[in-house]
Amino acid sequence: xxxxxxxxxxxxxxxxxxxxxxxxxxxxxxxxxxxxxxxxxxxxxxxxxxxxxxxxxxxxxxxxxxxxxxxxxxxxxxxxxxxxxxxxxxxxxxxxxxxxxxxxxxxxxxxxxxxxxxxxxxxxxxxxxxxxxxxxxxxxxxxxxxxxxxxxxxxxxxxxxxxxxxxxxxxxxxxxxxxxxxxxxxxxxxxxxxxxxxxxxxxxxxxxxxxxxxxxxxxxxxxxxxxxxxxxxxxxxxxxxxxxxxxxxxxxxxxxxxxxxxxxxxxxxxxxxxxxxxxxxxxxxxxxxxxxxxxxxxxxxxxxxxxxxxxxxxxxxxxxxxxxxxxxxxxxxxxxxxxxxxxxxxxxxxxxxxxxxxxxxxxxxx
Amino acid sequence: xxxxxxxxxxxxxxxxxxxxxxxxxxxxxxxxxxxxxxxxxxxxxxxxxxxxxxxxxxxxxxxxxxxxxxxxxxxxxxxxxxxxxxxxxxxxxxxxxxxxxxxxxxxxxxxxxxxxxxxxxxxxxxxxxxxxxxxxxxxxxxxxxxxxxxxxxxxxxxxxxxxxxxxxxxxxxxxxxxxxxxxxxxxxxxxxxxxxxxxxxxxxxxxxxxxxxxxxxxxxxxxxxxxxxxxxxxxxxxxxxxxxxxxxxxxxxxxxxxxxxxxxxxxxxxxxxxxxxxxxxxxxxxxxxxxxxxxxxxxxxxxxxxxxxxxxxxxxxxxxxxxxxxxxxxxxxxxxxxxxxxxxxxxxxxxxxxxxxxxxxxxxxxxxxxxxxxxxxxxxxxxxxxxxxxxxxxxxxxxxxxxxxxxxxxxxxxxxxxxxxxxxxxxxxxxxxxxxxxxxxxxxxxxxxxxxxxxxxxxxxxxxxxxxxxxxxxxxxxxxxxxxxxxxxxxxxxxxxxxxx
Numbered sequence: 062x063x064x065x066x067x068x069x070x071x072x073x074x075x076x077x078x079x080x081x082x083x084x085x086x087x088x089x090x091x092x093x094x095x096x097x098x099x100x101x102x103x104x105x106x107x108x109x110x111x112x113x114x115x116x117x118x119x120x121x122x123x124x125x126x127x128x129x130x131x132x133x134x135x136x137x138x139x140x141x142x143x144x145x146x147x148x149x150x151x152x153x154x155x156x157x158x159x160x161x162x163x164x165x166x167x168x169x170x171x172x173x174x175x176x177x178x179x180x181x182x183x184x185x186x187x188x189x190x191x192x193x194x195x196x197x198x199x200x201x202x203x204x205x206x207x208x209x210x211x212x213x214x215x216x217x218x219x220x221x222x223x224x225x226x227x228x229x230x231x232x233x234x235x236x237x238x239x240x241x242x243x244x245x246x247x248x249x250x251x252x253x254x255x256x257x258x259x260x261x262x263x264x265x266x267x268x269x270x271x272x273x274x275x276x277x278x279x280x281x282x283x284x285x286x287x288x289x290x291x292x293x294x295x296x297x298x299x300x301x302x303x304x305x306x307x308x309x310x311x312x313x314x315x316x317x318x319x320x321x322x323x324x325x326x327x328x329x330x331x332x333x334x335x336x337x338x339x340x341x342x343x344x345x346x347x348x349x350x351x352x353x354x355x356x357x358x359x360x361x362x363x364x365x366x367x368x369x370x371x372x373x374x375x376x377x378x379x380x381x382x383x384x385x386x387x388x389x390x391x392x393x394x395x396x397x398x399x400x401x402x403x404x405x406x407x408x409x410x411x412x413x414x415x416x417x418x419x420x421x422x423x424x425x426x427x
Numbered sequence: 428x429x430x431x432x433x434x435x436x437x438x439x440x441x442x443x444x445x446x447x448x449x450x451x452x453x454x455x456x457x458x459x460x461x462x463x464x465x466x467x468x469x470x471x472x473x474x475x476x477x478x479x480x481x482x483x484x485x486x487x488x489x490x491x492x493x494x495x496x497x498x499x500x501x502x503x504x505x506x507x508x509x510x511x512x513x514x515x516x517x518x519x520x521x522x523x524x525x526x527x528x529x530x531x532x533x534x535x536x537x538x539x540x541x542x543x544x545x546x547x548x549x550x551x552x553x554x555x556x557x558x559x560x561x562x563x564x565x566x567x568x569x570x571x572x573x574x575x576x577x578x579x580x581x582x583x584x585x586x587x588x589x590x591x592x593x594x595x596x597x598x599x600x601x602x603x604x605x606x607x608x609x610x611x612x613x614x615x616x617x618x619x620x621x622x623x624x625x626x627x628x629x630x631x632x633x634x635x636x637x638x639x640x641x642x643x644x645x646x647x648x649x650x651x652x653x654x655x656x657x658x659x660x661x662x663x664x665x666x667x668x669x670x671x672x673x674x675x676x677x678x679x680x681x682x683x684x685x686x687x688x689x690x691x692x693x694x695x696x697x698x699x700x701x702x703x704x705x706x707x708x709x710x711x712x713x714x715x716x717x718x719x720x721x722x723x724x725x726x727x728x729x730x731x732x733x734x735x736x737x738x739x740x741x742x743x744x745x746x747x748x749x750x751x752x753x754x755x756x757x758x759x760x761x762x763x764x765x766x767x768x769x770x771x772x773x774x775x776x777x778x779x780x781x782x783x784x785x786x787x788x789x790x791x792x793x794x795x796x797x798x799x800x801x802x803x804x805x806x807x808x809x810x811x812x813x814x815x816x817x818x819x820x821x822x823x824x825x826x827x828x829x830x831x832x833x834x835x836x837x838x839x840x841x842x843x844x845x846x847x848x849x850x851x852x853x854x855x856x857x858x859x860x861x862x863x864x865x866x867x868x869x870x871x872x873x874x875x876x877x878x879x880x881x882x883x884x885x886x887x888x889x890x891x892x893x894x895x896x897x898x899x900x901x902x903x904x905x906x907x908x909x910x911x912x913x914x915x916x917x918x919x920x921x922x923x924x925x926x927x928x
């Protein structure tokens with residue numbers, strides 16, 4: 062059986078997300094209860110969480126979460142990290158032994174910052190330097206896999222049902238202002254934890270339900286810009302597209318939504334001239350980043366969360382609001398389970414982005 | 428000498444019971460194959476004059492005529508085939524170069540026929556084009572590396588000039604002169620109605636057709652016939668023809684007999700003089716010279732038109748494409764070795780160049796490896812025979828396709844491959860007035876519109892089956908393709924997996 066990345070594996074899924082727009086931190090317990098409701102949407106072959114605001118004491122450092130297959134791989138990776146970064150803190154990620162989760166790799170966490178001399182030599186901006194190092198380790202050091210590398214955020218994932226994965230990582234002991242969760246229903250039996258979701262690069266994390274039909278067009282286009290798709294999953298390529306459009310091109314999240322779930326030409330044709338010009342421009346300029354086929358995604362980023370459906374809305378996604386807290390999930394039941402008394406519940410239209418920023422902030426452009 | 432006699436390959440068979448001696452066949456045949464025999468009150472046919480164009484067959488009111496393989500054969504020999512022997516006799520008799528029309532008819536692999544498309548099942552839904560929008564619009568041209576914003580943060584439109592097409596098809600270059608006026612008018616009107624473009628070829632643009640400028644690509648080739656500032660500015664794009672799939676490495680020759688009246692005026696050369704396009708452009712001996720011509724044409728058109736560079740698919744096509752992508756050209760057109768022509772030396776047509784499927788895959792991969800695929804759009808031709816070929820070409824990496832032979836067939840061409848004789852019975856590749864008027868532009872244009880309307884429906888069905896609702900998401904989407912009966916090397920070059928993988 063080939064490992065994820067050597068072969069493309071379509072998956073069905075469940076997703077859930079919670080954000081407190083005021084920045085008030087909550088325990089990871091809530092998101093576990095929410096995703097657990099959708100147990101039947103996953104099949105025990107992958108689950109995971111992204112949590113934002115969980116490392117306030119290290120908020121200026123990149124938090125690298127790494128899976129190691131072996132001690133030599135760990136040694137080789139740590140040697141690389143020491144040559145490129147100042148390691149402020151390192152430790153095993155605390156886990157809980159439980160019979161539902163087995164075959165765990167070595168799971169380590171490092172808080173790092175690029176070595177000033179190395180950074181200057183590279184002539185790269187700090188985030189680009191860090192991203193390049195992550196790609197280097199993931200593609201060149203066998204048995205080492207960085208699955209999370211943002212600031213003040215972290216991804217926790219494993220092979221198993223998502224609620225078990227949450228307990229395994231003791232997620233209830235973390236406090237953050239935003240959590241997303243993913244339960245996976247892959248169409249094979251992968252034995253590798255790296256294939257679980259969320260997928261993350263720097264502070265961008267994506268959970269996704271769907272199977273995009275534009276995959277290879279998107280993959281071949283994004284690989285031109287220095288990204289290497291090692292997992293052959295939709296989530297990976299969507300994450301890179303978002304990183305490319307947001308960090309490298311400087312689009313806002315609203316503009317990004319207009320690229321990846323672009324309005325139809327006939328819709329654009331009906332727009333007011335100024336709006337039409339913008340949408341025409343985005344469709345032409347970033348035609349290779351248009352994503353077709355079913356998807357519902359939650360994109361976590363520094364300062365907020367975006368929810369987006371494909372333009373035909375071929376996957377379910379519901380939004381519930383209660384005060385400053387916003388819940389988004391594949392099924393309304395997953396929201397009701399954690400907040401029965403909602404102010405509003407609604408379903409975004411296909412291609413209509415829901416962009417939620419901390420403290421009323423706008424998603425920045427460069 | 429008896430050895431000069433070549434028994435006709437095809438013969439016209441007349442059913443005497445059905446023939447009413449209306450003599451329609453005689454009137455229709457510009458080659459003089461049919462003859463009325465007053466003595467017997469019946470028709471006869473000289474098969475040696477027949478080019479197998481099916482004009483008489485199509486117009487015979489009693490279906491008395493058909494053309495069949497004559498069946499005359501030399502002693503069978505897999506090495507020395509009848510065709511090979513005949514060609515040798517012709518050359519021994521004439522001392523001349525063999526001439527052919529249309530594209531390479533030889534039995535080389537057609538890779539499009541060894542590639543299969545995907546469809547959605549279970550894990551994602553197919554999309555019904557009758558219920559949901561299904562987008563076939565494409566925009567061709569170069570893209571800037573990054574966005575720009577004004578001081579208020581508003582996106583600036585920094586896109587260079589581009590072409591917008593309702594579907595990814597254009598009519599490829601076929602000159603006025605090689606084609607009749609009525610054929611050109613049909614192409615121009617069809618392009619306008621379909622929201623696509625046609626291409627003047629190297630023959631200038633007849634003044635009546637300037638009104639279709641928004642749907643016209645004006646070509647500049649090595650003979651520079653008909654090129655002047657108004658011409659360059661009359662179309663939506665300018666194409667530099669460096670090569671042609673049917674005859675890579677050589678130029679063109681339109682015989683003086685076709686340089687009559689308006690053609691002479693449009694080409695800006697005297698009546699009756701041969702129009703000879705040199706093999707190379709004599710101001711382009713290398714890639715840096717091409718760059719200068721690209722920018723000369725941009726200067727001449729005020730940087731308002733995208734520039735297309737058309738090349739023939741030859742062995743090092745990927746390297747050439749890489750050079751062109753950095754030359755300032757906005758669009759790269761690649762013509763495969765099956766591409767058609769009015770006339771080409773047989774040996775060039777049949778033995779030079781490579782299949783478009785491999786050339787396209789190689790170029791697309793190379794430009795992506797170099798990170799410059801965005802700098803040019805890719806248009807491929809030679810030959811795209813159906814909407815399925817088109818969909819496969821787009822999935823391999825093309826932005827758009829050119830069709831030439833297919834468009835001629837839509838107008839009535841029966842692929843007799845005798846265009847160079849100038850006596851096209853269907854009024855397409857001829858300048859003889861009584862033949863030209865056989866092609867009614869009202870009908871020719873309508874048949875072209877019908878053809879591509881049908882293709883558009885088929886493209887949408889195939890896309891919908893794959894769960895793709897914008898052709899942009901099909902471009903370069905090679906995961907939608909699988910090969911059948913291809914070897915590892917072929918699969919590697921095409922960048923696709925084998926069926927069953």
